[in-house]
Amino acid sequence: MKTTSTSPGRLSAGQRLHPLPRHAKFIDEGFYIWGASVVRTDDGTYHMLYARWRRELGHDAWVTDSEIAYATADNPLGPYTHQHVALPPRGDGHWDGLCTHNPTVCEFNGKYYLYHMGTHGQDLPDPQQKYWDFRNNQRIGVAVADHPAGPWERFDEPLIECHPGQHAGVCCANPSVVQRPDGKFLMIYKAVGDQNPAPKFGPVVHVAAIADAPTGPFITLPKAIFTVPGVDFPAEDPFVWVQDGSYHAIVKDMNGSFTPHGMSLVAFTSPDGLDWSPAEEPFITTPQVAWNDGEVQPLDHLERPQIYLEDGQPKVLFCAADTGAERSHSFNLHIPLG
Numbered sequence: 001m002k003t004t005s006t007s008p009g010r011l012s013a014g015q016r017l018h019p020l021p022r023h024a025k026f027i028d029e030g031f032y033i034w035g036a037s038v039v040r041t042d043d044g045t046y047h048m049l050y051a052r053w054r055r056e057l058g059h060d061a062w063v064t065d066s067e068i069a070y071a072t073a074d075n076p077l078g079p080y081t082h083q084h085v086a087l088p089p090r091g092d093g094h095w096d097g098l099c100t101h102n103p104t105v106c107e108f109n110g111k112y113y114l115y116h117m118g119t120h121g122q123d124l125p126d127p128q129q130k131y132w133d134f135r136n137n138q139r140i141g142v143a144v145a146d147h148p149a150g151p152w153e154r155f156d157e158p159l160i161e162c163h164p165g166q167h168a169g170v171c172c173a174n175p176s177v178v179q180r181p182d183g184k185f186l187m188i189y190k191a192v193g194d195q196n197p198a199p200k201f202g203p204v205v206h207v208a209a210i211a212d213a214p215t216g217p218f219i220t221l222p223k224a225i226f227t228v229p230g231v232d233f234p235a236e237d238p239f240v241w242v243q244d245g246s247y248h249a250i251v252k253d254m255n256g257s258f259t260p261h262g263m264s265l266v267a268f269t270s271p272d273g274l275d276w277s278p279a280e281e282p283f284i285t286t287p288q289v290a291w292n293d294g295e296v297q298p299l300d301h302l303e304r305p306q307i308y309l310e311d312g313q314p315k316v317l318f319c320a321a322d323t324g325a326e327r328s329h330s331f332n333l334h335i336p337l338g
Contacts, residue, residue, distance in 0.1 A: 008290070011307075012248045012267035012279035015314050015337040019292040024077040027331035031055055034062060034320040035304030036332045037105045038076060039112065039148055046073045046308075047148035048080050048318075049103040049114055050332060059327040060127070063134045066101040068116055070149060076308050076316045077334045086150055087143060092120045095139050095158050102174050104239070104306060105148060106214070108185075113214045114143040114152060115159075115187075117173040132199035138171040140189055142215055159216045160189060160209065167224055169194030170201045176240045176249075177214070178273070185211045186273045187218055188225070188238050188249070196232065203232040208274050225276045226268065228257040235266075239305050240273065243312060247273040250284060250305045250317070259283040265305055265319075289321065289333055299323055301330075307337070 008017040026033055026048070036050040048071040053061050068087040071080040087100040096118020106113045118141050121134035139158035145151060160175075162168040168191035175189045187209045196202035206226045209218035226235040234257035240249045247270040256262040258278050264286045267279035287299035304320040314337045322330040 008285040009281055009283045010267070011250060011284065011314060011317075011337065012269045012282075013243045013246075013314060017285060017290075017317065018336040018338060019290040020333060020335055021077060021292050023079045024334040024336070025331055026050070026071070026078060026080050026334070027329075028052065028082065029055070032059065032062065032330045033332050034066070034330055035102060035306065036318045036320075036334075037103050037306045038308045038316070038318060039105055039107055040076070040308075040310070041148065044074065046076050046080075047105075048072070049086055049105045049148070051101045051103060055329065059322075059330070060131055062101060063119065063131060063138075064099055064121065066099050068100045068103045068114070072149075076310075077336065083149070086114070086152055087116065087154065090154070094118075094154075094156070095120065095137075096141055096154070099134060102304070104176055106177055106179075108179060108214045110146075111214075112145045112148050113177070114145070115175040115177050116141060116143070117175075118158065119171075129199075136171050136192075136199065136201070138173045138192075140172050140175045140187075144215065155215075159187075159218055160220070162191075164194055166220075167191040167193055167205050167207050167222075168220070174237055176238050178240050178242055178247075179214075180273060181242070181245075183212075185214050185218075186240070187211070188240050188273075190236055190238075191224075204236065206235065206238060221274065223274070225274075226251055231255075231257050234258070237304050238268075239307055241307060241309060241314070242273075243314075246271065247276075248279075249276065250307065252303050252305070261286055263287065263301075265302065287321070289335070297323075300325060300327070302333075 031052040124130040140160040141158040143152035205224035249268040265284040287302040308316040317335040
């Protein structure tokens, strides 16, 4: 379904998207940038963990060459300054040895947990075969640190493995983690099944997993969420948070499965983090950005929504974005909420 520009709606918790100052954009001429997660420390520094890969490799190298990097700012909207690579490649012998992507950073009890997708694969001569080999080795893991700047302790095994016949029969990615009121930890993640033909496989659904500790073990529950009958890939990129006793999520609607607006960001709610429904008014925004100088800029993609919360309230929506069908560059946007 074609995406059409329209006025933004609200998050399920009521916050509206506000126009951005021009500095609320993180771009690097040498790298694709795709998605960011931000936390604040007591000294007032904002710490961004973000995915990047070399621009000369092309957009599809996100799955073969992405690395999670670290940047800082004095304001949640930026400007952010790159500092170093947080999770560099560490060799094909590791589950996340050649590529790390889709970071989401959480602070629990004074420690920082960097949940991410990791993968590895063969350096095959055919670019398409290489792409699918790496894509189908995607797993979800975590790294742990005492400070968002690192150093990050990485683990030999992923948090989520894949097993034939299950929702994640082939691969998994895009974790979002929150601590529940009962102290347990809830992860929502993307799962690619093995029912459809190789190499793409499918269907693509999301599932919930529960753990007693932020490092797991996570036990995946059987019910698929964010699904639509007859649609193999309706949604991705969920970000989940708890506010005022309810669970909220912002999700990418791939093709207009949940609103009439085509590809867009939409809102879901849940009483328990397990059973999800579209919000009463689910539409949030199509791929566009409103700048505070009055320009409304169309985008080709607006994805990987991650929310910076302050005192439990959503303050900034971080998204990956690009313009142009050739996908020759990408950047992050930092959208004020209120």
